[in-house]
Amino acid sequence: MAPLTSYNPVFLALLATIFTWLVTALGASLVYLTKTVNRKLLDISLGFAAGIMIAASFWSLLAPAIELSSSMDNLSWFPASFGFLIGAFFLAGIDKIVPHLHMGQPLKEAEGPKTTWHKNRLLLMAVTIHNIPEGLAVGIAFGALALNMSVDSLMAAIVLALGIGIQNFPEGIAVSFPLRGEGLSKNKSFFYGQLSAIVEPIAGVLGAFLVTIFTPLLPYALSFAAGAMMFVVIEDIIPECQREGNIDSATIAAIFGFIVMMILDVALG
Template identity: 60%
Template sequence: MMESLESFLRDIGPVYAALLATVFTWLVTALGASMVFFFKDLNRAWQDIMLGFTGGVMLAASFWSLLAPAIEYSEQLYPGMSWMPAAVGFLGGSLFIFGLDKLAPHLHINFEESEKEGVKTTWHRTTLLILAITIHNIPEGLAVGVLFGAAANGAEGVTLTAAITLAFGIGLQNFPEGFAVAMPLRRLNISRFKSFWYGQMSAIVEPVAGVIGALAVVYIEPALPFALAFAAGAMIYVVVEEVIPETQRDKNTDVAVLGLIVGFVVMMVLDVGLG
């Protein structure tokens, strides 16, 4: 089955493949958000565990799916300086999300309204929560798109299987993430349908970022290792600045860390075993 999927994605080209893969991750987010129709509330401990799992998947993907191939491919393009594209790209991705974090008004899931970040605004708490998760999802879509573009360019250490595996891993963590986004909205007395709608819409940015990432590396091959590291830096910044702090604000810190470790191991096994 994997061979048939690879053949199909290879035939349609990297940009369309990236689009389909990120539409898949978006739909999994929607599936997770749809759980708001079946549950009245989400225990805070489970919410922290799911967010921890999300962080673990993103951490593992950042290294095995993005940074390691960036360094390996750089040995061909930049002999003697294979560290440079990874370092520059990683810093660039981190600073990109840092800039969005400072400019875009948003509010993290478990934070009080007085702790909202970005430029001052009178926007409603719901809007700020959705914007926070939207920023979170940009590097995920970008990572999937860049990896499909890298596979199409025949980058050393990157295969179409690895790109499919990353998309599957991102989708896997998007399910609990979608639930973890929709349920706090429901607790704000928003209707079930609106909670689901806003929850799934937070991931609509993933297909956009995925297509941009694929286009960038397909048409500008020397930028490929920079783009891989850029996506890694963006994801690490999100994990450290947003995901981990959100899981450490209640009494569930230990189980949240275990969730992160499980997510890390699951993504590592997927990437090393399949990619």
């Protein structure tokens, strides 16, 4: 087996984000099996995904950012706080400049600049925007290996990719099935469902490349990804999984998602 130092962090980030993209495609592929999905089960799955993202934001991103800041003789809280805020504001800014529509909302409630885009494209853009921080998170975690290429660090990055992959499965379902319900064919519904996650390998490679070149930015980059992911959870996933009234079920699922990701990160990462 080749030594760990022989592996390129950017290439590993590409492989990891291709994996998360493929899991999204796997979720979207269920549209070939049935035209509808049990709404309560979908809400539970989305709640579980929200819990995973919340846990990953802290255990896989913020906590390492704080630890790295301390080792670099910085104020341990500043890079994490600053990066977290910038990550959230970055997603809020993207929301303002890119036309999109959240699932379950009427066309008149589309956000961003006015456009003649049809509803399906607006729905796709909403999910695509919110996949950016997931790809960044995985890419930055693997890019961090340039600073510390160890088995523990590699496992931590792999665990994060696994967690993001798990929560991408219901996201693929959440995109493809509404499109199918809007009258699109199975092929188009699947195509757009998986296409929403194609941005993850792009963001992942970019994030990994930047932190390998500018390693002092790593604590800020980790917390940036955390802030962006938390914005997605609060602004999109939680409202979506509670929209049909399955509030308690989705909330309990989020608790379990948090626990699963915490166990994965602490036990394996």
